Amino acid sequence: MRIAELSRYTGMPVPTIKYYLREGLVPPGERTSPNQAQYSEEHVRRLKLVRALIDVGGLSVAAAKTVLANVDTPDRGILHSLGKAQYSITVPREHVEDEAWAASRRDVDELIGRHGWQVRPRNPARGTLAEVIATLRRLGQEDYVAAVLDDYAATAERLAETEVREILRRPDVDSMAEAVVIWTLLGDALLAALRRLAQEAAAERLTSTDQADGHVTGAAATASSGPAPASRRRRRSG
Amino acid sequence: MRIAELSRYTGMPVPTIKYYLREGLVPPGERTSPNQAQYSEEHVRRLKLVRALIDVGGLSVAAAKTVLANVDTPDRGILHSLGKAQYSITVPREHVEDEAWAASRRDVDELIGRHGWQVRPRNPARGTLAEVIATLRRLGQEDYVAAVLDDYAATAERLAETEVREILRRPDVDSMAEAVVIWTLLGDALLAALRRLAQEAAAERLTSTDQADGHVTGAAATASSGPAPASRRRRRSG
DNA sequence: AGGTAGTGGGCAGCGCGACTATCCAAGGAA
DNA sequence: TTCCTTGGATAGTCGCGCTGCCCACTACCT
Numbered sequence: 001m002r003i004a005e006l007s008r009y010t011g012m013p014v015p016t017i018k019y020y021l022r023e024g025l026v027p028p029g030e031r032t033s034p035n036q037a038q039y040s041e042e043h044v045r046r047l048k049l050v051r052a053l054i055d056v057g058g059l060s061v062a063a064a065k066t067v068l069a070n071v072d073t074p075d076r077g078i079l080h081s082l083g084k085a086q087y088s089i090t091v092p093r094e095h096v097e098d099e100a101w102a103a104s105r106r107d108v109d110e111l112i113g114r115h116g117w118q119v120r121p122r123n124p125a126r127g128t129l130a131e132v133i134a135t136l137r138r139l140g141q142e143d144y145v146a147a148v149l150d151d152y153a154a155t156a157e158r159l160a161e162t163e164v165r166e167i168l169r170r171p172d173v174d175s176m177a178e179a180v181v182i183w184t185l186l187g188d189a190l191l192a193a194l195r196r197l198a199q200e201a202a203a204e205r206l207t208s209t210d211q212a213d214g215h216v217t218g219a220a221a222t223a224s225s226g227p228a229p230a231s232r233r234r235r236r237s238g
Numbered sequence: 239m240r241i242a243e244l245s246r247y248t249g250m251p252v253p254t255i256k257y258y259l260r261e262g263l264v265p266p267g268e269r270t271s272p273n274q275a276q277y278s279e280e281h282v283r284r285l286k287l288v289r290a291l292i293d294v295g296g297l298s299v300a301a302a303k304t305v306l307a308n309v310d311t312p313d314r315g316i317l318h319s320l321g322k323a324q325y326s327i328t329v330p331r332e333h334v335e336d337e338a339w340a341a342s343r344r345d346v347d348e349l350i351g352r353h354g355w356q357v358r359p360r361n362p363a364r365g366t367l368a369e370v371i372a373t374l375r376r377l378g379q380e381d382y383v384a385a386v387l388d389d390y391a392a393t394a395e396r397l398a399e400t401e402v403r404e405i406l407r408r409p410d411v412d413s414m415a416e417a418v419v420i421w422t423l424l425g426d427a428l429l430a431a432l433r434r435l436a437q438e439a440a441a442e443r444l445t446s447t448d449q450a451d452g453h454v455t456g457a458a459a460t461a462s463s464g465p466a467p468a469s470r471r472r473r474r475s476g
Numbered sequence: 477a478g479g480t481a482g483t484g485g486g487c488a489g490c491g492c493g494a495c496t497a498t499c500c501a502a503g504g505a506a
Numbered sequence: 507t508t509c510c511t512t513g514g515a516t517a518g519t520c521g522c523g524c525t526g527c528c529c530a531c532t533a534c535c536t
Contacts, residue, residue: 003512015496018513035502035513045378052373054494058296061494082441086434117439125438129431132424135290139420140283144404151400152425153432155393160436162389164444166382182377184437186370187390188430193367194391195425196324198398200363201355203320206402241483253525256484273484273531292523299523483532490525497518504511 003029006039010047017047025050025065049178057185063089071177082167082180089184090124096134104133107149115153163187241267244277248285255285263288263303287416295423301327309415320405320418327422328362334372342371345387353391401425 007014020026026046029037046068053064070085108130112119119126136145163183170176245252258264264284267275284306291302308323346368350357357364374383401421408414 013496014512016494019495022514029513031513033503033512036504036511037513048376052377056370056373083438086437112435112439115436115439117435118442119435119438123435123438125431125434129428129435132294132427132431135294136420136424136428138286139290141417141420144417144421147404148400149428152397152428153436155397156429156432156436157440159390159393160433160440161444162386164437164440166385168444179379179382182374182379183382184434186374187433188426189370190367190374190387190390191394191429191433192426193363193370194394195398195429196363196422197350197355197357197361197367198353198391198394199324199402199422200321200357200361201350201353202395202398202402204356206399206406251525252483254523256486257524259484260486267484269484271483271532274482274533275484478536480535481533483530485529486527488525488527490523492522494521495519497516499516500514502512504509506508506510 001039002037003039006043006047009044010051012047012051020047020050020061023061023065025061025068049182052182053185056189059089059185067181071174071181082177085177085180086184087124089181090128096131098134100134100137101130104137105130107133111149111153114150115157117157159191239277240275241277244281244285247282248289250285250289258285258288258299261299261303263299263306287420290420291423294427296427297327297423305419309412309419320415323415323418324422325362327419328366334369336372338372338375339368342375343368345371349387349391352388353395355395397429 001009003014003017006017010017017026021028026043029039029043031037050064050068053059053067054061057064059067066088067085070088105126108126112126133145133149136142167176167179167183170179239247241252241255244255248255255264259266264281267277267281269275288302288306291297291305292299295302297305304326305323308326343364346364350364371383371387374380405414405417405421408417
């Protein structure tokens with residue numbers, strides 16, 4: 001198919017596809033002449049993936065490019081390439097590295113040890129987690145962090161087990177790598193939305209059983225919506 | 239204190255504080271003369287909150303403004319105001335509303351029913367969830383969605399229960415509202431980071447027990463880092 | 477009283493990211 | 507042949523999040 005068809009199948013404007021081609025997010029078509037190229041189903045797939053990473057996953061175009069490049073080059077060692085794909089998703093936050101951060105960083109290490117996790121010291125999620133915890137501390141949520149952190153960790157552990165099992169069931173390394181990227185990113189969004197729904201339900205349930213006094217109108221709830229994580233969304237003309 | 243001190247305490251440049259004041263993210267100081275104002279500890283707190291919402295939570299300045307405005311006006315009905323705070327976090331995605339979306343939307347409703355959740359029909363998280371599921375479908379992950387969705391939902395339910403309990407323990411409505419915002423947003427980031435750590439651990443564990451053949455180097459893993467959700471982060475001069 | 481640094485207020489500008497529009501020449505399809 | 511499409515490139519647009527600059531004024535030091 002040619003670029004116009006590609007545009008029709010994916011619903012994306014031709015200039016945008018050209019832009020992604022230029023940026024290397026999508027491989028070039030197979031040239032049939034100096035100014036003519038053929039695209040395949042693969043390109044349709046890829047474009048959908050790009051859109052998902054950017055719109056739902058909230059990645060920048062540059063980050064998406066890096067991630068996809070890693071997906072495309074599965075080197076020796078399944079886990080190594082999968083890990084690489086994952087690491088590339090991180091835009092490593094710049095640390096403030098103050099006192100609070102260092103303390104949080106220590107807590108993270110303890111947490112990991114406490115749960116018996118085998119995690120490489122250089123996994124950037126350690127730093128990210130430390131930053132989030134430090135932020136919560138600065139906001140005066142220290143006690144609550146302590147109260148729920150291990151609960152969160154146990155939850156994450158359960159989820160991760162399921163996810164990893166599912167991913168290891170994929171037929172080949174390529175689809176594993178792709179699945180890692182998709183599920184890491186969209187899994188965040190999925191979980192976020194579910195959490196908001198569950199929160200509303202929980203708020204409803206807990207307040208109506210705890211005390212049935214009328215000042216609480218059963219209508220509203222603690223839940224919300226939307227993966228706060230600011231995805232870039234624009235799409236003007238479509 | 240005056241604006242320079244405010245800047246020193248929070249580590250943010252004076253022009254940025256002015257900008258937030260102008261945008262209404264932070265209430266104006268108490269004027270002592272036509273060009274002089276006093277700021278309080280409250281302002282320090284508030285600025286830290288703003289920074290957390292924007293940097294860690296990934297909200298845009300405009301979104302943060304809306305959220306904070308809702309936190310500031312706790313109307314009658316605890317749950318109502320909390321719900322409002324939560325709903326405002328959503329930047330309701332523009333739907334594509336095609337066939338796949340409609341199907342996913344139906345799945346969401348079924349899921350909610352299946353788990354016995356009491357969720358208002360207009361909760362925007364329904365639509366968000368539907369969109370994520372539709373995206374996963376379009377990416378050919380349909381089978382896997384079915385395999386893990388209820389697992390995710392049960393997980394979210396457990397988490398939500400803990401969170402709501404913690405929030406209801408707060409002394410007053412104001413701190414409840416603030417906690418809702420903080421924990422909804424930072425909870426996403428917290429969970430995302432933990433999930434990545436747990437994934438690396440799970441990948442390590444599952445591959446080394448399942449099969450001990452050497453082509454898998456124990457070093458790398460499925461885990462990654464960083465809350466993919468593109469937080470805006472810049473901070474040039476500090 | 478005079479000088480200097482700091483303040484509030486406001487608007488303009490900047491740098492970046494992600495497109496989007498336009499142009500062009502070389503091919504192709506009818 | 508005639509018109510259309512394509513690839514390729516360059517320039518323009520738009521929104522966002524600051525950042526700078528200017529002004530009038532004030533607080534405080536000397």
